[in-house]
Amino acid sequence: MELALLIKKFKNKDPKALEALYDMYNESIFGVIHTIVKNDDIATEVMQDVFVKAWNKSDSYTAGKGRFFTWLLNIARNAAIDKVRSKSFKNAQQNHDIDFFVHSIETHDSLDQKTNAIGIKQYIEKLTENCKKVVDYIYFKGYTQKETAEALDIPLGTVKTRNRNCIKELRKALHV
Amino acid sequence: MNSNEYIASGILELYVAGALSEEENEAVHAMMQQYPEVAAEVVAIENAIVTLTAATAPRDTSYVFEAVKQELNLSEDNRDDKVIPIQRKSSIFLYVGWAASIILAIGLIYSVLKTNELQSEIEVVTSEREALKDKVYQANSDLTAAKDLLGVLRTKDIISVPLGGQAVSPDSYAKVYWDKKLNQVYLDLQGLPDPPAGKVYQVWSLKLNPLTPTSLGVIEEFSADSDKVFDLANANESEAFGITLEPAGGSESPTLEQLYTLGVVASNP
Structure with missing residues (x-):
């Protein structure tokens, strides 16, 4: 549909x-x-x-x-x-890794059964530190363009182009 | 701004992330309705992000939908099944009743089997359709990328500058496409080797008389980029372009012993 x-x-x-x-x-x-x-x-x-x-x-x-x-x-x-x-959330071993999503993918055992597993893993292996941070902030943490620029200490306009380049690589890996 | 420049600006990636303001969102939506290629690009970006985020899910959560349905009172178990009572009038009616119910049971079993069969046919057709959809997305985004590049190369005011290999690396070459109006250069660096660890390529705009280099920037992601096409801003009155190998982060002035490629802008005297 x-x-x-x-x-x-x-x-x-x-x-x-x-x-x-x-x-x-x-x-x-x-x-x-x-x-x-x-x-x-x-x-x-x-x-x-x-x-x-x-x-x-x-x-x-x-x-x-x-x-x-x-x-x-x-x-x-x-x-x-x-x-x-919230108060009810008491998780002592909270992990503050800025690129936690990368860790999730790398330790994901059942990922291999999915259709795009190879592309995703290749992408993560090639991903630069800059991309890990920008993708984490923008897609996983929901930062705005301005918040991302401040967190990474880069000019506002650079956020757009850097993020586009990171997603370009993802799309090449996934062929979409 | 035409649709290709709009796509290249990176705004659509932020749109899918939800990182734009309400006004910007409405502007993007309007562009999507005006230009099918913008809409296709958004769909392709969304597919990539859906796949990436899905890969971070540590376990299968399809079963949770039952809980969602129950919480919303959408479960189908609440329906009333009306049963028509068969009155036992005589033994003949009793046998007829049994016979009818057996026929009914066979009919039910048959229709359940038939339904399952149809269900699996639907699944097959659905997955075939998904595969076709993926192919269309891929073809669309390949086309958009190729159009982007062609659009740049065909611009009237573009100046093409071939850069030849220098002493340190005679086989290297590169091409610069300089859009003077937009103050933008596009670099095709296919002909450069991967830089050694800890080193990066730095691109310079040069004035020749006297020789004055101005840095246009450092190519940070050289090895990770598969098509080796990069774009940088250039507002200089460049007379030549050069590319040197520098320590990570770049240098204040070019290390001339590590000059890989150099080319003079033809239109200059």
């Missing part, structure tokens, strides 16, 4: 559309949440909340605001960050 139609049905509260969107994005959303909370069970709980929340406020999504995936990603990052800040 075409994505636009699927999203329309989702906004009309069609459970089948929710399921289809869940199938498309649950791994990505779980990966991003896990990168922030760094705990399987808590990440699972947060992800469940994210899809419930998305369903309940499906009215608030419009295409003019951005991609549906981006909208979902935003809900997920906010929920995960709220969780990390």
Whole structure:
């Protein structure tokens, strides 16, 4: 089904559309949440909340605001960050690696069963330190362009071009 | 700004990340509706990001959907199944009743089997369609990249400067495409060897009389870049371009013993 139609049905509260969107994005959303909370069970709980929340406020999504995936990603990052800040979150071994997503991919045993495993692993091996940071901040941490520029101490315009070059390499590795 | 320049600016990558302001998001959305190639680029970027983020998921979470459905009261178990009672009037009706229910059971089993069969056919068709979709995305993004490059090379005001190999590396060569209007140079560095560890290539704009080098920048990601095409800003009145090998981070002035390639801009006297 075409994505636009699927999203329309989702906004009309069609459970089948929710399921289809869940199938498309649950791994990505779980990966991003896990990168922030760094705990399987808590990440699972947060992800469940994210899809419930998305369903309940499906009215608030419009295409003019951005991609549906981006909208979902935003809900997920906010929920995960709220969780990390909450009192109930007491994870003593919190890992503050700035490139935790790289670690997740490198230690991911079942990745090999996925279609793009080889491309992804090659990409991660070739990824420079600069790219690791910029991709982590922009896609996993949800930093704005300005926040990224400040965190990396580089000019605002450089964020755009550096990030584009990093994603270019990803696309070459994945052939998309 | 045309659609190729718009794509090359890197704004679409930030759009997919959700790193732009509300106004910027609306502007991108308008561009997507105006230019199909911009929309295709966004879809390709999104696919790449979906794949990358999915690769970080440490375990399969497809089962969690059941919990989501239950929390939202969407489970199908709540439906009422109406049962029509068969009244036992006489033994003949009883046998007829049994026979009917056996036929019904066979019918049900048959339809379940048939449904499964159809289901798996649907799955096959769906995955075939996904594969075709991937191919289209790939063809589209290859095309966009090629168009980008062609667009640059065909610009009227572009100045092409071949750089020849120098004493330290006679086999090296490079090409500079200089867009004077946009103050931009595009470098094709296919003909340079990978720099040794701890060294980087640095690109210089030169004035010849007297010889004055100005650094245009350092090529940080040389080995990681597979097409070896780079772009740098150049607002200088360049008379020649040179590329030297420098310690990581670059140097204040060029190390002339490590001059790899050099070329003079033809239109200068």
